[in-house]
Amino acid sequence: MEILRVENLSKDFNGIMALNNINFNLKEGEIHGIIGSNGSGKSTLMNILFGSKHIRQTGGYEGNIFIYNKKVEIKNTYDAIKLGIGMVHQELALLGELDISSNIKINRENIIDSTKILGNFAIVDVDKNNDDARVSLSKVGIDIDSRIKVKDISSNLKQFIEIAREIDNTSLKILILDEPTSSLNTRETKMLLSHLKEIAKSGISVIFISHRLEEVTQICHRVTVLRDGEIIGQYEKEDYDINKLALDMIGKEVVQTLKKKNKSTSNPILSFNNIEVSYRNNIYTDISLDINEGEVLGITGLAGHGQELFGYGLMGLYHMDGDVRYKGEKLNIKDSNAMIKKGIYLLPNERKEMGLLLNHSIWENLVFESYDKQNKFMKYPRLKHLSPLNYKAIYRYSNNMIEELNIKVRDIEQEIRELSGGNQQKVCIGRAITINPEILFVGEPTRGIDIYSKEIILDMLLKLNEEKNTTIIISSGEVSELKRVCDRIAVMYENKVFKIFHKDFDSEEFSLAISGRRLNEDEEA
Numbered sequence: 001m002e003i004l005r006v007e008n009l010s011k012d013f014n015g016i017m018a019l020n021n022i023n024f025n026l027k028e029g030e031i032h033g034i035i036g037s038n039g040s041g042k043s044t045l046m047n048i049l050f051g052s053k054h055i056r057q058t059g060g061y062e063g064n065i066f067i068y069n070k071k072v073e074i075k076n077t078y079d080a081i082k083l084g085i086g087m088v089h090q091e092l093a094l095l096g097e098l099d100i101s102s103n104i105k106i107n108r109e110n111i112i113d114s115t116k117i118l119g120n121f122a123i124v125d126v127d128k129n130n131d132d133a134r135v136s137l138s139k140v141g142i143d144i145d146s147r148i149k150v151k152d153i154s155s156n157l158k159q160f161i162e163i164a165r166e167i168d169n170t171s172l173k174i175l176i177l178d179e180p181t182s183s184l185n186t187r188e189t190k191m192l193l194s195h196l197k198e199i200a201k202s203g204i205s206v207i208f209i210s211h212r213l214e215e216v217t218q219i220c221h222r223v224t225v226l227r228d229g230e231i232i233g234q235y236e237k238e239d240y241d242i243n244k245l246a247l248d249m250i251g252k253e254v255v256q257t258l259k260k261k262n263k264s265t266s267n268p269i270l271s272f273n274n275i276e277v278s279y280r281n282n283i284y285t286d287i288s289l290d291i292n293e294g295e296v297l298g299i300t301g302l303a304g305h306g307q308e309l310f311g312y313g314l315m316g317l318y319h320m321d322g323d324v325r326y327k328g329e330k331l332n333i334k335d336s337n338a339m340i341k342k343g344i345y346l347l348p349n350e351r352k353e354m355g356l357l358l359n360h361s362i363w364e365n366l367v368f369e370s371y372d373k374q375n376k377f378m379k380y381p382r383l384k385h386l387s388p389l390n391y392k393a394i395y396r397y398s399n400n401m402i403e404e405l406n407i408k409v410r411d412i413e414q415e416i417r418e419l420s421g422g423n424q425q426k427v428c429i430g431r432a433i434t435i436n437p438e439i440l441f442v443g444e445p446t447r448g449i450d451i452y453s454k455e456i457i458l459d460m461l462l463k464l465n466e467e468k469n470t471t472i473i474i475s476s477g478e479v480s481e482l483k484r485v486c487d488r489i490a491v492m493y494e495n496k497v498f499k500i501f502h503k504d505f506d507s508e509e510f511s512l513a514i515s516g517r518r519l520n521e522d523e524e525a
């Protein structure tokens, strides 16, 4: 039975046709995949269905939406929720200071009966809330104390909590998930997908947006492909062909990037010697790693095992203590501001942490740190920061960058907040390349990025390494990408380097290392 139908849906953002005449339907209990490159209109379609403020503030939409064949107006999120629609966005939205159960029960709190007579004052039934939260969490496969504050849990778990919050709504009919697995590891992804199947079997329809075609074809009953705001194809499960889906999405074949040249040396450029790092109320000691000059080093491991701790510690996002040497000299790691000046730069995992200037233009976001911290792009370089900016050079550079990184924009004056999530991320990568550091730490560089642009980003990072001899450290859960572009891969386990693998390593040994085990248990770390 059809639960949702959209007819001739269009959305124009000031001349940018984000959606053009979309016709789409969703059946009861169906998992429907929506795929498309960055900026193809996936989030816009979902934001319309969820009554997002963003759509209203930019002039609404054209076309019709039907729920159970009845035409509906979705003017705001409240309308959407009343119609049984729930959504988990790419950027998670939980309240860190509240515990898990308060986040799940937000606006649906259980109230102790006797307090209802107090009018506006009511006492929340905390025990009942915790019970409800436990039930919803179990539906997504999570068993955790729901009284823990959200700020103290990993971003992976937050994804499950947001889905549990939507499931907790007993009138939920349509669950929209915008890239729910992008921050999950293989095990968590498997768990979420199997629970989503159960959720769909219970009659809830799921709209599943993802850049991971293997997952989409595994879990979805049907897939709709968007390109430049239009539906390019729609496929039933029996007709899935990953190559054809990729071709529909991108419009051309995707060639995988591979590291060919090896410019790395065995001279450590940066050494962490038995350091101590503390984050999320835990202290980890005795952590060591040598990073070699000119190498591309991958750092991977299960979430929460510290793959990001070296970069985060150096930049002050985690507290780090101990002996860190850069080109043989001891670094003052208390002064994270000095790191950029020394040539060390970090692009963190989360877009929110990347310091994007959302109300500023693309060109400003690409170059502001270079002119602010490095006095680059000055009209009169000798005057340093007293000089006006060289706009001609900035515009030329920025236009070149958006082309090289395949960033979908109207022009370089467009504000960052108007870009799709994936395109914002590409701007961050562009900023790091502009800084041209000696050492670049980059976390999850291809998260939320479409299959074609992923290769562009990896290619740009390799170019930086090959042409500028930048030492690059990529922390990522995407092991297949790391294998293609890294000279070595360090596996982290319990916040220590468990083992370092060189090219052409044994896959079995690698998989064991991820879970803290060795082929030969007597082997030394």
Ligand SMILES: Nc1ncnc2c1ncn2[C@@H]1O[C@H](COP(=O)(O)OP(=O)(O)OP(=O)(O)O)[C@@H](O)[C@H]1O
Pocket: 013, 014, 016, 017, 018, 036, 037, 038, 039, 040, 041, 042, 043, 044, 045, 058, 408, 409, 417, 418, 419, 420, 421, 422, 423, 448, 450
């Ligand atoms: N407020 C806005 N003003 C102008 N253009 C906008 C605005 N919001 C979105 N767009 C544009 O609409 C288009 C579709 O964006 P959308 O976020 O729907 O893409 P997406 O397919 O979800 O991409 P991604 O995979 O990167 O998340 C993009 O070109 C984007 O720049």
